[in-house]
Every structure is written in C-alpha cells, then in structure tokens.
Amino acid sequence: MREQIINSIYTHMKDNSDVFFVTADMGINLVEKFQETYPERYANVGIAEQNMVGVCAGLANLGYRPFAYTISNFAIHRCFEQIRNDIGIHNYPITLLGTSTGYDNAPLGPTHHIIDEWGVAKSIPQIDIYCPSSVSYAARLVERILERNKPAYIRIPKGNHEQPVADDHIVHIEGQKQDILLVSYGNLVQECLEVRKKDPSVSVLVVNRLRPLDEQVLKNALVPYKKIFIVEDHFPESGLYGSLCEFVARYPIQGRLISLAPRDYTMDVGTSPKYFFEKYGLNASGIARSIEQVLKG
Amino acid sequence: MKVNPIAVRQSVLTMLYQGKASHLGSNMSAIEMLVAMYSSVDCKKIQENAKDRSRILVSKGHCAAATYATMAHFGILPMAALETYHKDGSVLAGHVSHEVKGVEHSTGALGHGINVAVGCALGMRSRGITDAKVLALVGDGEIQEGSIWEALMFAVHAKLNNFIVLVDNNRISSITNTEKVINMHPLAARFQGFGLNVHEVDGHSVRAIQSAIESIQTQDKPGVIICNTVKGKDVPFAEWQPIWHYKSLTDEQYREAHAHLESLKVNS
Numbered sequence: 001m002r003e004q005i006i007n008s009i010y011t012h013m014k015d016n017s018d019v020f021f022v023t024a025d026m027g028i029n030l031v032e033k034f035q036e037t038y039p040e041r042y043a044n045v046g047i048a049e050q051n052m053v054g055v056c057a058g059l060a061n062l063g064y065r066p067f068a069y070t071i072s073n074f075a076i077h078r079c080f081e082q083i084r085n086d087i088g089i090h091n092y093p094i095t096l097l098g099t100s101t102g103y104d105n106a107p108l109g110p111t112h113h114i115i116d117e118w119g120v121a122k123s124i125p126q127i128d129i130y131c132p133s134s135v136s137y138a139a140r141l142v143e144r145i146l147e148r149n150k151p152a153y154i155r156i157p158k159g160n161h162e163q164p165v166a167d168d169h170i171v172h173i174e175g176q177k178q179d180i181l182l183v184s185y186g187n188l189v190q191e192c193l194e195v196r197k198k199d200p201s202v203s204v205l206v207v208n209r210l211r212p213l214d215e216q217v218l219k220n221a222l223v224p225y226k227k228i229f230i231v232e233d234h235f236p237e238s239g240l241y242g243s244l245c246e247f248v249a250r251y252p253i254q255g256r257l258i259s260l261a262p263r264d265y266t267m268d269v270g271t272s273p274k275y276f277f278e279k280y281g282l283n284a285s286g287i288a289r290s291i292e293q294v295l296k297g
Numbered sequence: 298m299k300v301n302p303i304a305v306r307q308s309v310l311t312m313l314y315q316g317k318a319s320h321l322g323s324n325m326s327a328i329e330m331l332v333a334m335y336s337s338v339d340c341k342k343i344q345e346n347a348k349d350r351s352r353i354l355v356s357k358g359h360c361a362a363a364t365y366a367t368m369a370h371f372g373i374l375p376m377a378a379l380e381t382y383h384k385d386g387s388v389l390a391g392h393v394s395h396e397v398k399g400v401e402h403s404t405g406a407l408g409h410g411i412n413v414a415v416g417c418a419l420g421m422r423s424r425g426i427t428d429a430k431v432l433a434l435v436g437d438g439e440i441q442e443g444s445i446w447e448a449l450m451f452a453v454h455a456k457l458n459n460f461i462v463l464v465d466n467n468r469i470s471s472i473t474n475t476e477k478v479i480n481m482h483p484l485a486a487r488f489q490g491f492g493l494n495v496h497e498v499d500g501h502s503v504r505a506i507q508s509a510i511e512s513i514q515t516q517d518k519p520g521v522i523i524c525n526t527v528k529g530k531d532v533p534f535a536e537w538q539p540i541w542h543y544k545s546l547t548d549e550q551y552r553e554a555h556a557h558l559e560s561l562k563v564n565s
Binding site: 040048050051054057061064085086090 | 406413
C-alpha cells in the first residue's frame with residue numbers, strides 16, 4: 001500500500017506544483033525518483049524528524065502541500081510538540097506519512113512496535129487520520145487529502161492487500177446474520193476477513209479513515225449488531241475502541257463493544273507480526289476464540 | 298523608516314505593566330535586534346502579506362511584547378492594538394501569535410521557530426523568490442534545544458544563504474546564567490564548526506546588526522549573528538536579574554522605569 005501512496009504523490013507532483021516531498025532519510029529505492037524528477041520540491045532533511053516537521057510548516061507558509069515521510073513512530077512520537085504547535089495550531093495542510101504499523105517490525109523490539117501512535121495524533125483536533133486496509137483505498141487517498149486541504153496522518157501498513165476492493169472511508173461487509181461485527185483497520189482487516197471466510201454469519205466493518213469518523217455511516221452500520229469486536233494493533237483506550245466508546249456514548253446502540261488489542265509493550269521477539277497476533281489473540285483463530293467465549297457468555 | 302529603540306522599549310514597558318505580564322528581561326534585551334530585523338526588510342510587503350515578502354520568525358516566542366511593539370512602530374500593526382496585550386479577548390498573547398496580522402508563525406515552546414524559518418528559506422528558494430530573506434530570532438538559552446542544531450545542520454547543507462539567525466546572547470536563560478546551566482563558550486566557534494557564517498556584534502547597536510545582516514546576504518551560506526545583549530536592558534533594577542523572566546511590574550517600578558526611559562529618550 002506504501003507504493004500506491006508514494007506513487008500517487010509522485011503523479012500529483014506533475015500537475016500540482018505545490019506538492020513537496022520531504023523525507024527524514026527513509027525510503028530507499030522508493031523516494032529517489034522525487035529527487036531525480038523534482039529536485040526543487042524534494043528535501044532529505046536527514047535523521048532529524050523534529051526539523052522535518054518544522055521545515056514542512058515553513059514550506060506550508062510558502063503555500064506548499066508538504067508530504068513528510070519516515071517510520072510512523074519517528075513521525076509521531078518524536079515530533080509530538082512540533083505536530084501540535086507547528087502543524088495543528090496553524091492548521092497547515094501537511095501530511096505525515098508513517099510507514100510500518102502495529103507489529104510490522106516485529107523482531108525489532110518495542111521501540112519499533114507501533115501500537116500507540118495514532119492515538120497520540122488523535123489528541124490533536126485538526127489532524128485527519130487514515131489507515132488504508134487495501135490497495136484500492138490507498139490508491140485514491142492522496143487525491144482525497146489534496147482536496148481536503150487539512151493536516152493529515154497516514155498510518156501505512158506493510159502489505160498490498162487486494163481485499164476489500166472498495167475505496168470508501170468505511171466499508172461494511174455484511175454477514176448472513178446481524179449478530180457479530182468485527183471492526184478493524186490496516187493489516188488486521190485480513191484476519192477479520194479470514195474469520196468471515198470460515199463463518200459467513202460474521203460481518204466486518206473496515207474503517208480506513210480513523211478520524212473524522214463518518215458518523216452517519218458508522219451509526220447505520222453499528223445499530224443492528226449485538227456483539228461488536230474492535231480488533232486493532234494499537235492500544236484500545238487511545239485507539240478505535242476509545243473512539244467508538246465515545247461515539248456510542250453520544251449515539252447509544254444495543255450492541256456491546258469488546259476490545260481485542262494489545263494492552264502493554266512487550267520485550268518479546270517475534271520473527272513476524274503473526275507471533276504478536278497470536279500472543280494477543282488478534283489472528284483469525286484468536287478472534288474466533290473470543291467470539292466463541294462471548295457467545296458462551 | 299527610522300525607529301528609535303527607546304520608544305519601542307517605552308511601549309513594551311507600558312504593555313508589560315498594563316497587561317501584568319512577565320518576561321521583561323528577554324523583551325528588553327531583544328529590542329534593537331527586532332528594530333534591525335524590521336529595518337532590513339520591506340515592511341510594506343509584510344503588511345500586505347505579499348507572497349514574496351521577507352519572513353521574520355521570532356523563535357523565542359516570549360519576546361512577544363517587543364515583537365508586537367516593534368511591528369507597531371514600523372506601521373505593520375496599529376499602535377492601539379498594543380493596549381490589548383495580555384488582556385482578555387485579545388489576540389496579542391504573551392507568546393508570539395500568528396493571529397496577529399504580520400506574524401508568520403506562533404511560537405512559545407522553544408526550538409520551533411528556527412526550523413520553520415529554515416522551511417521558509419527552502420520554500421522561497423524553491424519558489425524562485427530571490428529578493429527576500431528569512432530572519433530568525435533565537436535566545437541564547439533556547440539554543441540548548443537540540444532541534445536548533447537540526448535546523449542549522451540542514452540549512453548549511455542546503456546552502457540556504459537567504460537564512461540568517463540572530464542570537465539574543467543575553468547570557469541568562471530561564472532561572473540563572475547560561476554559563477552555569479549549559480556553558481556554550483566559545484559560542485562563535487560552535488556555530489563556525491557547524492559551517493555557518495558567523496558575526497558577533499553589540500546587540501544594542503541597530504547599525505551593527507543591520508550591517509551584519511547585509512554582509513551575510515552576499516555569502517553562499519547561511520549566517521548567524523551573535524548579538525551580545527543585556528537582559529532587562531534600560532530598566533536598571535531588572536538588568537542582569539534572572540527573576541525578571543517571571544515578575545511583573547508594580548506601580549512604583551513602572552514609574553521608576555518609565556522615568557528612566559524618558560531620560561534616555563531625551564538624551565538620545
């Protein structure tokens with residue numbers, strides 16, 4: 001999905017002379033074409049993420065639409081005050097591109113487990129937050145961001161998922177019954193779809209845009225279900241579970257919200273995200289187990 | 298346009314007194330620097346928000362009163378606006394705010410404005426704006442922030458010769474003398490080591506600062522001007538006193554300082 005987003009930015013640079021690409025020395029074999037084709041609208045600021053955000057604010061002062069690229073944890077955690085003050089307070093249309101999400105960097109340890117970053121970004125009111133779950137959503141995302149003219153953060157999972165073939169902010173894949181709903185985003189959508197493949201009664205709600213939530217669509221989608229599982233590779237309080245708790249406090253529904261998510265950092269080494277999905281019950285079999293337990297009461 | 302720093306200082310003193318505001322020391326130290334900065338740019342373009350205007354970024358955002366007062370004396374802001382400083386419902390906050398017409402960027406947390414200034418300089422070059430510059434005012438305490446050095450490294454690497462940093466070297470940071478906190482001596486050598494074109498001047502001489510700005514513009518790399526200043530300048534009981542980062546003026550102190558500034562103005 002990263003390729004769709006980066007290539008889309010590159011394509012827009014041809015006709016939109018305001019688009020500016022900035023990297024904090026990340027993106028080997030990916031970002032070189034920006035420098036080659038548009039050297040005057042490309043900057044590698046080095047491994048200096050705070051400066052990257054400040055530089056983007058300065059570029060926005062000149063009317064540019066900067067896209068700032070690095071690994072998600074560096075983009076968000078490292079630069080929180082810059083994002084708050086230099087992007088948020090100024091409402092500058094800067095897009096932070098964060099690569100790797102959740103346990104994408106599984107064996108690299110807890111500093112690189114990105115399970116708490118978009119919740120940090122969510123605390124700043126101006127920022128739209130996206131986490132594409134499929135290539136079809138990723139392919140249209142940059143165009144939409146350029147139309148909105150607002151600060152944005154894209155949490156870019158590793159992977160190129162074909163399913164779901166849909167580019168809506170919220171995609172409702174209805175099951176045969178209106179009982180169990182799995183709500184998810186990013187890579188874990190694939191695990192939810194796997195659950196549905198084995199049990200077609202289960203429904204899946206894919207949330208590609210985490211903020212703002214499309215409230216009417218969300219309300220219509222949530223209303224019929226009795227058990228709503230929020231499956232995420234992010235701490236639940238600041239994640240989608242937290243957002244939905246806040247939402248149902250305003251628009252009460254009959255269903256019960258159940259969080260499936262990591263609750264703490266771990267020092268475990270896992271050679272792939274699968275290890276952590278298994279550990280926290282986020283893979284298809286873990287989700288199915290949780291459904292079974294809840295149904296047993 | 299010629300602006301008398303003593304007149305600006307009088308405006309600042311009144312703003313701080315009437316607004317019951319703090320940061321007297323760092324407002325007073327930066328006044329000649331601000332006067333030199335605004336003297337070096339086309340203020341009409343700033344007032345008109347022209348795309349090709351020079352950009353002034355006040356990274357040490359707590360010298361807001363001095364910034365607003367200087368802007369008013371240069372005709373960018375109405376003088377009457379200064380009366381609202383630090384008061385209910387005003388946009389003239391105690392840290393520099395971009396809600397105020399002519400201000401490029403809101404600052405307050407340190408080590409931010411300079412990075413934005415670098416982005417402006419990069420963007421101006423990219424846009425082909427060659428007859429304007431970016432001036433960033435930073436404090437000598439502020440340069441303890443790591444992001445300052447990130448900005449400088451990149452500005453030098455990118456050869457942003459339209460970018461000039463002015464350091465208010467009043468040698469007092471938040472609670473005590475900078476040399477007791479993080480001793481940056483020899484400061485000029487440190488900037489030189491980063492590859493900047495370094496000037497060191499009397500920070501209370503508008504002419505010296507302006508001449509350094511002009512000189513840097515002819516070079517092929519960004520510059521830094523270390524402006525040696527006195528924290529609390531021209532308010533005798535506040536000069537060199539760290540506590541005047543925090544205190545606000547009593548009636549008696551205001552009268553005493555005002556009278557002193559009047560005498561300086563008469564003699565200037």
